[in-house]
Amino acid sequence: MPRYLHVQAPEHGVRLVTLQRPEALNALCTELLAELASELDSAERDEQTRAVVITGSRKAFAAGADIGEMAERDLVGILNDPRVGHWQRIAAFAKPLIAAVNGYALGGGCELVMCADIVIAGDDARFGQPEINLGIMPGAGGTQRLLRAVGKPLAMQMVLTGEAITARHALQAGLVSEITQPELTVERALQVARSIAAKAPLAVRLAKEALLKAGDTDLASGLRFERHAFTLLAGTADRDEGIRAFQEKRPAQFKGR
Amino acid sequence: MTFEHILFSIEDGVALLSLNRPEQLNSFNTQMHLEVREALKQVRQSDQARVLLLTGEGRGFCAGQDLSDRNVAPGAAMPDLGESIERFYNPMVRTLRDLPLPVICAVNGVAAGAGANIPLACDLVLAARSASFIQAFCKIGLVPDSGGTWLLPRLVGMARAKALAMLGERLSAEQAERWGLIHRVVDDAELRDEALALARHLASQPTYGLALIKRSLNASFDNSFDQQLEMERDLQRLAGRSEDYREGVSAFMNKRTPEFKGR
Numbered sequence: 445m446p447r448y449l450h451v452q453a454p455e456h457g458v459r460l461v462t463l464q465r466p467e468a469l470n471a472l473c474t475e476l477l478a479e480l481a482s483e484l485d486s487a488e489r490d491e492q493t494r495a496v497v498i499t500g501s502r503k504a505f506a507a508g509a510d511i512g513e514m515a516e517r518d519l520v521g522i523l524n525d526p527r528v529g530h531w532q533r534i535a536a537f538a539k540p541l542i543a544a545v546n547g548y549a550l551g552g553g554c555e556l557v558m559c560a561d562i563v564i565a566g567d568d569a570r571f572g573q574p575e576i577n578l579g580i581m582p583g584a585g586g587t588q589r590l591l592r593a594v595g596k597p598l599a600m601q602m603v604l605t606g607e608a609i610t611a612r613h614a615l616q617a618g619l620v621s622e623i624t625q626p627e628l629t630v631e632r633a634l635q636v637a638r639s640i641a642a643k644a645p646l647a648v649r650l651a652k653e654a655l656l657k658a659g660d661t662d663l664a665s666g667l668r669f670e671r672h673a674f675t676l677l678a679g680t681a682d683r684d685e686g687i688r689a690f691q692e693k694r695p696a697q698f699k700g701r
Numbered sequence: 702m703t704f705e706h707i708l709f710s711i712e713d714g715v716a717l718l719s720l721n722r723p724e725q726l727n728s729f730n731t732q733m734h735l736e737v738r739e740a741l742k743q744v745r746q747s748d749q750a751r752v753l754l755l756t757g758e759g760r761g762f763c764a765g766q767d768l769s770d771r772n773v774a775p776g777a778a779m780p781d782l783g784e785s786i787e788r789f790y791n792p793m794v795r796t797l798r799d800l801p802l803p804v805i806c807a808v809n810g811v812a813a814g815a816g817a818n819i820p821l822a823c824d825l826v827l828a829a830r831s832a833s834f835i836q837a838f839c840k841i842g843l844v845p846d847s848g849g850t851w852l853l854p855r856l857v858g859m860a861r862a863k864a865l866a867m868l869g870e871r872l873s874a875e876q877a878e879r880w881g882l883i884h885r886v887v888d889d890a891e892l893r894d895e896a897l898a899l900a901r902h903l904a905s906q907p908t909y910g911l912a913l914i915k916r917s918l919n920a921s922f923d924n925s926f927d928q929q930l931e932m933e934r935d936l937q938r939l940a941g942r943s944e945d946y947r948e949g950v951s952a953f954m955n956k957r958t959p960e961f962k963g964r
Contacts, residue, residue, distance in 0.1 A: 625936065626937070627939050
């Protein structure tokens with residue numbers, strides 16, 4: 445049983461994972477990260493799970509890393525930090541990951557948001573990388589994914605000043621895909637997740653992979669990858685079913701084959 | 702925290718916050734700011750408070766910033782007035798606008814400077830007949846703050862907003878009512894009773910729904926029509942799940958008086 449997560453068994457193909465460390469505004473201590481990485485591993489193996497929604501509390505998605513824990517590590521300790529591996533496993537999750545963000549998403553919390561594929565935010569959410577205020581800097585993608593998401597000037601401003609931005613600003617900048625009333629954030633994220641979970645799983649998986657390729661390769665290679673992935677789907681039963689259902693004007697029954 | 706410069710209580714669902722530096726027409730100094738901040742925090746955290754009533758003791762409502770705190774000596778460094786706005790006034794008016802309950806302001810006397818704009822950030826404003834609103838900022842080279850430049854044109858239109866802000870003339874309560882700046886003028890002797898009666902009435906109403914109404918109307922100034930329609934859909938979804946809605950419908954069907962709980 446995870447200590448810092450509440451996990452709801454998949455319903456309509458969607459697993460809901462809630463960060464639960466209220467005494468620390470869901471600060472991402474190593475144990476929490478490890479639990480999250482294992483949870484995503486298990487969601488990836490589970491055929492019933494076709495998408496995962498990750499959320500925090502009404503007040504905080506996650507307000508950063510665990511500072512006390514970080515203070516105890518010296519150079520060698522950080523060199524051998526197990527967190528790096530946990531972050532890699534989280535980022536490598538192959539099924540759609542949707543973040544439902546209310547309140548603070550700061551530091552590691554903001555970096556976790558950026559590991560998600562889709563971000564639904566309550567309209568009073570705040571996003572920021574305040575590491576610089578502590579004489580450190582983002583260490584889990586905050587300088588890389590943020591720049592790719594919002595562009596250089598805003599990424600620089602956020603990382604170098606540590607000042608947070610509002611949900612509206614984050615939406616404009618492209619960090620967030622949709623904002624909603626805070627009470628409905630999780631509900632909306634679940635709706636989006638269910639819609640995805642109803643599609644052909646192999647198509648979803650390859651489409652996610654192709655989209656992520658766009659962020660870290662040149663256009664020609666990206667287009668080549670896209671074409672290969674597109675071709676791969678031609679061999680699947682779900683493609684035949686999807687096209688036939690469309691022509692016969694009925695809902696498709698996808699099997700993941 | 703014991704309060705010296707404000708009176709504060711929560712009774713029968715009504716949080717009453719009264720500015721209490723009558724000798725200085727309830728103008729703000731740092732201590733009063735800190736006390737108001739603490740009281741607003743208590744209102745937000747209280748599960749008893751369903752309405753906030755804001756008013757002032759003595760003959761004035763609030764004369765804005767206490768300028769004896771702000772005296773600029775000749776040759777002294779330029780003050781950063783933005784700092785006290787950022788630290789105190791902006792968080793205060795934001796809190797008043799964002800509080801998830803109706804905020805009534807009873808303007809008992811002169812409301813000048815920030816004191817003229819704080820009521821405008823509230824939801825329902827009553828004013829004593831002898832009260833007045835003065836955008837005094839322009840007389841000393843300043844800009845209306847506490848949301849004044851945003852709220853005024855939306856309440857009275859740009860032409861009147863500019864005249865008020867640039868001339869700094871006294872606007873009587875009656876004129877303010879005619880212009881739509883405030884909800885209603887009440888005879889001086891009756892102001893407090895009327896405001897309390899209004900507060901008690903609202904505290905017995907479905908205050909969760911009222912808070913959603915407040916949220917949607919506040920957002921309407923920023924939203925496009927389409928965004929607002931979507932917001933109405935979302936807020937109605939929330940309202941429809943409230944206990945008060947269920948109670949309201951059930952009371953209506955059974956022809957009895959509803960008992961709302963504010964959730």
